[in-house]
Amino acid sequence: MADKRAKRLEKFIRPLRVEPGSEVDLERDFDPRYRGDLRKRDSAELLQTGVSLLAEYQARLAAQNTHGVLLCLQAIDAGGKDGTIRHVMSGVNPQGVHVSSFKVPSAEELDHDYLWRYACRVPARGEIGIFNRSHYEEVLVVRVHPENLDRQRLPPESRGPGIWERRYREINDWERHLTDNGFAVVKIFLNLSQEEQRTRFMKRLDLPEKNWKFSAADIRERRRWDDYREAFSEMLSATSTAWAPWYVVPADRKWFARIGAAAILARTLMTIDPQYPTVDERARKELRAARRELEKQAPVGAAADPYAAGHPESRRRR
Structure with missing residues (x-):
């Protein structure tokens, strides 16, 4: 039964995977409204199936205490990261899951290398760690707004024209280090269209109870849409590896994004196949x-x- 479920999940998520070595153009290669042959009326049952699988395998992961899982969620503003986490992880034991959100780095964090603060939040064995935004901000926001490099106080020789290629290599090496030591790295980019983002922003403006979710910075960042799409495309091309591939999940339909994220994470746990310990x-x-x-x-x-x-x-x- 587990093998059959794994095969179904693999078939579902295959179109979402960024093949290592491929050159990605988000506008050309991934449709934010893609839904395959799924229908919304089936979404609740499918999501519940994914949540049940996660609960089953997360219990095994914790009991075996050998592997850990790091889930990295990236998206443009209003991409649905918070809702995805809330729905996908609704059935797991909260003691075995930790969510880390990364904002503007603190003075202490800026006194270390750019990966330091992320390494401090890597999950322990037996746990699932979720990065709501992740170390990829260092080649996205920092790239679109290079003035942030000034705050990182890099030496002049580290700020040359090859800085982004070097960071891609360093990130790939760090993720390889994690996977070599038993920590699976799952990377999901929630792919939102520009029009759907506008719709969600308008909802936040129209509904008083959602006003708090909107800030003037959202509009400023939206003006850099093309810059972000270019940075995302290059990031996906350079950092989707055999040991830590990227998955581009269509996010215009929230129900599909949640099913997709649940399927990718469940497939990862089933590949690890943790077992309950036996006694002598x-x-x-x-x-x-x-x-x-x-x-x-x-x-x-x-x-x-x-x-x-x-x-x-x-x-x-x-």
């Missing part, structure tokens, strides 16, 4: 002794093993 014979003897002691403590008229009485199949698994 010495531990089994201790378990059997504990069982006998608890059975003796059963009140008169009560089943010696109340759980097995209600779940007969549990005895066959002993």
Whole structure:
């Protein structure tokens, strides 16, 4: 059954994957309104299936405590990162998931190399870590607004014309380091169209309860739309690798974006295939002794093993 589910997920997410070594043009290669053969009326059931799979495999991941998963979410403003996290992770144990949002770097963070603050938030083994915006801001926002490099106080020889190619290489090497040490890196770009962004901005302006989500900076950044699309395209081309590929998830339809993100993350966990730990014979003897002691403590008229009485199949698994 797991193999069949994995194959279905793989077929679903294959069109969203950026093939390593390919040259990406977002406008040409990825349609923000793509939905395959899915229909919105089926979205709730499909999302619930994905959430259930995540809950199942996240429990295994935590129990095995060998691998970790880092999910990097990138998008233009109003791309739906927060909603995706809220819906996709709705069924998992919150103790095993940590979300990190990266804003303007602090003075302490600027005193270190640009990857330092992200490395400090990498999940532990057995955990899923989510970067709501990620280290890719360092080749996106910083590239579109190069004045941010001044705040990073780089030495002159590190600010030459090859800085972005060097950062792509450094990011690829860092992600390879993580995957070599048992941490899967999942990278999702929520691909929003310019018109859908305008629609979402208008909603934030029209509804008083959403006014707080809008700022003047949103309009300023929107004016740089073409610059951001170029930076995203180059980033996807340079940093989609065999060990950490990018997935471009169409985001104009929120329901499809959430299903897509859930499918990609679930497929990653199924590829890791974490297993519940097994115990050795010495531990089994201790378990059997504990069982006998608890059975003796059963009140008169009560089943010696109340759980097995209600779940007969549990005895066959002993």
